[in-house]
Amino acid sequence: MTESLTDRRTRLMGPNVPTFYRRPVHIVRGQGVWLWDAAGKRYLDCYNNVPHVGHCHPAVVQAICQQAAVLNTHTRYHHDLVLDYIESLTATLGHDLRQAIMVCTGSEANDLALRMAQAVTGKTGIIATDNTYHGNTAAVSQLSTRRPPIGGRAGHVRLVPAPETSAPLGGDLALQAQVFAQNVAAAIADLQDAGHGFSGLMICPVFANEGLLAPVKGFLDPTVAVVRKAGGLILCDEVQPGFGRVGSHFWGHDALGFAPDVVTIGKPMANGHPVAACLARPDVMAAFRDAFGYFNTFGGNPVSAAACLATLRVIHDEGLQQNAAATSAYLLGRLSALRHSRIVNARAAGLFFGLEFGGEGAGDFVADLVEDMVERGFLLNRIGRNGATLKMRPPMPFGIEHADLLADALQSALSAR
Numbered sequence: 001m002t003e004s005l006t007d008r009r010t011r012l013m014g015p016n017v018p019t020f021y022r023r024p025v026h027i028v029r030g031q032g033v034w035l036w037d038a039a040g041k042r043y044l045d046c047y048n049n050v051p052h053v054g055h056c057h058p059a060v061v062q063a064i065c066q067q068a069a070v071l072n073t074h075t076r077y078h079h080d081l082v083l084d085y086i087e088s089l090t091a092t093l094g095h096d097l098r099q100a101i102m103v104c105t106g107s108e109a110n111d112l113a114l115r116m117a118q119a120v121t122g123k124t125g126i127i128a129t130d131n132t133y134h135g136n137t138a139a140v141s142q143l144s145t146r147r148p149p150i151g152g153r154a155g156h157v158r159l160v161p162a163p164e165t166s167a168p169l170g171g172d173l174a175l176q177a178q179v180f181a182q183n184v185a186a187a188i189a190d191l192q193d194a195g196h197g198f199s200g201l202m203i204c205p206v207f208a209n210e211g212l213l214a215p216v217k218g219f220l221d222p223t224v225a226v227v228r229k230a231g232g233l234i235l236c237d238e239v240q241p242g243f244g245r246v247g248s249h250f251w252g253h254d255a256l257g258f259a260p261d262v263v264t265i266g267k268p269m270a271n272g273h274p275v276a277a278c279l280a281r282p283d284v285m286a287a288f289r290d291a292f293g294y295f296n297t298f299g300g301n302p303v304s305a306a307a308c309l310a311t312l313r314v315i316h317d318e319g320l321q322q323n324a325a326a327t328s329a330y331l332l333g334r335l336s337a338l339r340h341s342r343i344v345n346a347r348a349a350g351l352f353f354g355l356e357f358g359g360e361g362a363g364d365f366v367a368d369l370v371e372d373m374v375e376r377g378f379l380l381n382r383i384g385r386n387g388a389t390l391k392m393r394p395p396m397p398f399g400i401e402h403a404d405l406l407a408d409a410l411q412s413a414l415s416a417r
């Protein structure tokens with residue numbers, strides 16, 4: 001009997017290895033915003049932000065191949081490319097965020113951010129929301145809420161209620177920003193009373209994993225004021241909203257109008273090559289370097305740096321941030337015009353969209369809708385409380401013509417329900 005791919009994965013990788021979709025898609029090729037499976041079926045990629053400038057972009061592929069043929073080592077030797085990239089990257093940032101540690105995954109970057117907050121404050125207490133994800137290391141998995149840690153959450157961690165659109169904190173959207181800040185203040189006081197002190201708040205500026213709140217400018221101002229008053233750091237996870245995805249700005253924190261102390265980046269920065277970074281002000285970086293003897297064997301290697309430089313150039317040269325803004329406005333209009341009795345609202349933060357559904361079993365309804373869309377040749381997923389929000393986060397070349405294909409298919413799928 002021929003062994004199925006699913007069975008082979010289980011035999012070689014162990015049980016419960018996550019995959020997308022009830023019938024996992026066997027992808028063999030990608031180009032731009034399109035993917036093809038082993039049977040030759042084409043899918044419109046409405047979900048993957050890792051190939052930020054499009055699957056297999058020739059400029060990034062060429063940069064990787066050329067550098068791999070010359071040299072690949074690490075930052076314990078001198079080489080120019082990683083410095084060239086950090087200079088180019090930090091030129092897009094303000095708030096004196098001009099130094100970086102290059103790593104391989106967003107989990108690593110967020111792990112470093114936690115240690116930077118500890119180094120600056122001398123405290124360990126950390127706060128995140130109660131419906132988030134910041135990575136897989138032992139430290140940041142304490143903040144991630146998909147599965148509780150064995151033995152329970154560590155004593156130095158506090159999770160505060162995440163803001164929401166359909167069930168806002170305080171029962172009113174107009175009160176939500178202030179109530180969120182009050183909850184953070186209460187968590188800080190609790191950490192201080194418990195003897196942990198307060199080192200920082202880790203937050204995604206668009207609350208992506210919480211369900212994509214897509215907050216307006218100034219939403220986090222009361223919370224930032226609370227954190228500053230307590231002497232903590234703002235640790236800004238830009239893995240999803242960064243690199244122009246929000247359209248109006250290159251970074252999510254600038255769209256909201258606040259100044260983070262540390263910024264973490266990952267998935268999109270090298271178009272799929274495994275690289276991430278933790279960016280900080282010089283004073284924060286110095287405190288970290290004094291407190292921890294840190295190095296990363298693969299972080300900042302020349303091939304990764306070449307891929308990062310090429311990706312950054314493509315974003316600028318092809319006007320992908322501007323495309324995100326234009327496509328966002330258009331697709332949000334199309335999503336808002338969809339008709340189904342279960343639709344609660346549609347929202348967007350650049351090329352990041354949430355379509356929320358309500359009613360009994362809303363999460364199951366959206367799960368079924370996702371599977372229906374896969375059958376129709378569209379890859380997307382779900383997020384938020386109980387998975388009741390349809391999540392769309394396509395590569396940055398996603399344009400008006402792709403938005404029309406997606407919206408038409410969604411209306412067709414919804415009309416059949």
